[in-house]
Amino acid sequence: MTGNEEDAEDVVQETFLRAYRQLRNFEQRANFSTWLYRIATNCAVDTIRARKRRDGLHHKDGGEVLDGLASQAPDPARLLAASEVSTHVNAAMGQLSSGERTAFVLRHFEGLPIDEIGRILNLRTSATKHTIFRAVKKLRQSLEPLVRGAS
Amino acid sequence: MNRHATEEELVDYHYDPLQATGLIGVHLSQCAVCSDAFSELRSVLTLVGKNALVPERSEGYGSEVWQRLRWQIGRDKTSILHRVQPAAAWGSIAATVTIAFLAGTLWQRPQSGTLQAPTGTLAGTTISSEDEERLLKAVVGDHLQRSQRILLDVVNASPARSSEIDAVEDAGDLLAANRLYRQSAERSGAMELEQLLTELEPILIELSHATPGHDSSQLDAVRKRVEGQGILLKLRVVGSQMRGGESRSLAIRTRTS
Numbered sequence: 499m500t501g502n503e504e505d506a507e508d509v510v511q512e513t514f515l516r517a518y519r520q521l522r523n524f525e526q527r528a529n530f531s532t533w534l535y536r537i538a539t540n541c542a543v544d545t546i547r548a549r550k551r552r553d554g555l556h557h558k559d560g561g562e563v564l565d566g567l568a569s570q571a572p573d574p575a576r577l578l579a580a581s582e583v584s585t586h587v588n589a590a591m592g593q594l595s596s597g598e599r600t601a602f603v604l605r606h607f608e609g610l611p612i613d614e615i616g617r618i619l620n621l622r623t624s625a626t627k628h629t630i631f632r633a634v635k636k637l638r639q640s641l642e643p644l645v646r647g648a649s
Numbered sequence: 650m651n652r653h654a655t656e657e658e659l660v661d662y663h664y665d666p667l668q669a670t671g672l673i674g675v676h677l678s679q680c681a682v683c684s685d686a687f688s689e690l691r692s693v694l695t696l697v698g699k700n701a702l703v704p705e706r707s708e709g710y711g712s713e714v715w716q717r718l719r720w721q722i723g724r725d726k727t728s729i730l731h732r733v734q735p736a737a738a739w740g741s742i743a744a745t746v747t748i749a750f751l752a753g754t755l756w757q758r759p760q761s762g763t764l765q766a767p768t769g770t771l772a773g774t775t776i777s778s779e780d781e782e783r784l785l786k787a788v789v790g791d792h793l794q795r796s797q798r799i800l801l802d803v804v805n806a807s808p809a810r811s812s813e814i815d816a817v818e819d820a821g822d823l824l825a826a827n828r829l830y831r832q833s834a835e836r837s838g839a840m841e842l843e844q845l846l847t848e849l850e851p852i853l854i855e856l857s858h859a860t861p862g863h864d865s866s867q868l869d870a871v872r873k874r875v876e877g878q879g880i881l882l883k884l885r886v887v888g889s890q891m892r893g894g895e896s897r898s899l900a901i902r903t904r905t906s
Contacts, residue, residue: 511714511717514718515718517879521886531876534879588701606698611665631660634693641693645693645696646689
């Protein structure tokens with residue numbers, strides 16, 4: 499989600515610290531992992547925001563401020579020069595918006611069901627599905643040439 | 650199905666073939682166009698799964714994070730323990746624990762506890778309220794640590810190893826102690842502790858009722874409950890606070906009677 503290992507480490511630590519401090523607010527009705535994922539998502543978003551401020555980039559629209567912030571997409575010249583598939587894959591992941599990447603990671607890597615991802619991201623089921631679909635579509639557009647080339 | 654599958658349907662089918670409409674599966678077996686599209690989709694997603702940079706973490710990663718957190722949590726003034734009224738609450742619980750300790754009801758079995766002090770050494774001792782509180786924290790902290798260890802065993806065991814877990818036997822002991830601490834915490838208004846012990850109790854009941862060595866579905870149910878409630882984190886946090894003074898020895902002054 500952060501596209502950066504050091505930031506990810508900070509997010510992990512901050513997540514558990516926030517979870518500890520908010521433990522009394524955890525509602526038994528909710529699933530603990532959903533609650534923890536939500537905190538982690540918020541921490542990641544805060545980290546990305548902070549990085550953006552650090553980097554001196556400014557967006558006016560608060561809702562879209564996260565889109566592409568964690569993008570580590572290399573420029574076309576670097577992409578062409580890179581031979582490793584993982585570089586292409588991570589570049590493709592970096593082109594997803596923050597919301598798309600989060601939803602995709604939770605679905606693809608964590609294997610969470612749609613409704614749980616929706617609860618984490620505060621999205622309706624249909625919106626969650628659509629976000630994941632958009633992510634997959636973008637990844638296909640970026641990576642299909644690679645797959646075709648390999649086959 | 651008399652049309653081609655949409656891309657969205659194929660994505661749904663890829664991630665959850667059982668949830669997606671059964672028509673898609675049938676259609677894919679009959680339609681070469683959709684079958685090719687699905688293969689291509691799967692190839693891309695497999696490529697992502699295999700090549701995305703997800704840093705590897707060692708088995709000890711959880712402990713590393715915890716060590717870093719302990720330092721910060723230790724400085725946290727909103728500590729759960731600080732929210733408990735110390736004088737009244739801890740005094741009351743400590744009294745109960747001490748009585749139970751002296752009565753020898755909890756740690757009679759030599760293999761079951763780390764608190765090995767025989768009742769004789771406590772008989773005839775005078776314990777100050779401060780020492781009572783320390784004793785309580787040590788005893789309840791030990792209880793939480795043992796509970797955590799058992800639940801970790803259950804959560805980490807593979808289905809094949811479920812039959813080897815000996816947590817079932819220990820759960821019975823812990824259950825008795827847990828009830829005592831919970832009732833004491835309830836009476837004395839140590840709400841955070843009471844809440845944790847209340848959450849722990851049904852898990853221990855379930856665990857103690859599991860058939861040792863056989864029914865892995867019972868342990869699966871416990872596993873789900875543990876993971877769903879985040880009880881391990883709570884045990885770790887509260888247990889760690891309880892044992893915060895573990896480097897200090899219990900200063901129990903013995904009075905020769």
